[in-house]
Amino acid sequence: MVNRVTQPCFVGECPHDEDPDICEYRHYENLANCPSSRSPHTIRRGSITHHLRRGAPQVVVEGRCNVSADVLEKHYDERSDREKMEARREWLDDAFHGDYQ
Numbered sequence: 001m002v003n004r005v006t007q008p009c010f011v012g013e014c015p016h017d018e019d020p021d022i023c024e025y026r027h028y029e030n031l032a033n034c035p036s037s038r039s040p041h042t043i044r045r046g047s048i049t050h051h052l053r054r055g056a057p058q059v060v061v062e063g064r065c066n067v068s069a070d071v072l073e074k075h076y077d078e079r080s081d082r083e084k085m086e087a088r089r090e091w092l093d094d095a096f097h098g099d100y101q
Contacts, residue, residue, distance in 0.1 A: 003031035006038040048076040053083065055090070 004010060009020040015036055020026055025034035032039065044065070051061045062072055079087070 002040045002043060003034070003037040006036070006043075007031070007034050008036050045076045045078060048072065049078040052077055052079055052087070055087065057091075 004026075007025070008015050009018070009023070009026070014020055014023065018025070023034075024030050025037070031037060048061055048065055048067070051064075052058065058069065058072065058077075061067075062069055065072075065076075067076060077084075
């Protein structure tokens with residue numbers, strides 16, 4: 001399902017100049033082969049990174065997404081080292097100013 005809805009021709013025209021009605025990539029067994037479709041892993045990685053960028057604590061994201069810290073850090077967290085540093089700084093600033101109890 002994810003591969004189908006990420007194909008541009010699902011909602012518009014095909015960027016590869018194919019006719020969506022006869023395109024071989026529109027068949028279930030070939031959905032993942034479309035050059036423009038995205039895998040569920042890509043969407044999961046984007047979601048996890050989004051939550052982390054919005055300030056969700058890593059331990060909360062780990063639990064919600066059922067992923068270990070090691071796997072999250074190695075495969076899913078796309079934040080730059082600078083973004084991670086700033087997130088830690090903001091969290092500590094909030095903690096020292098009484099926003100966390």
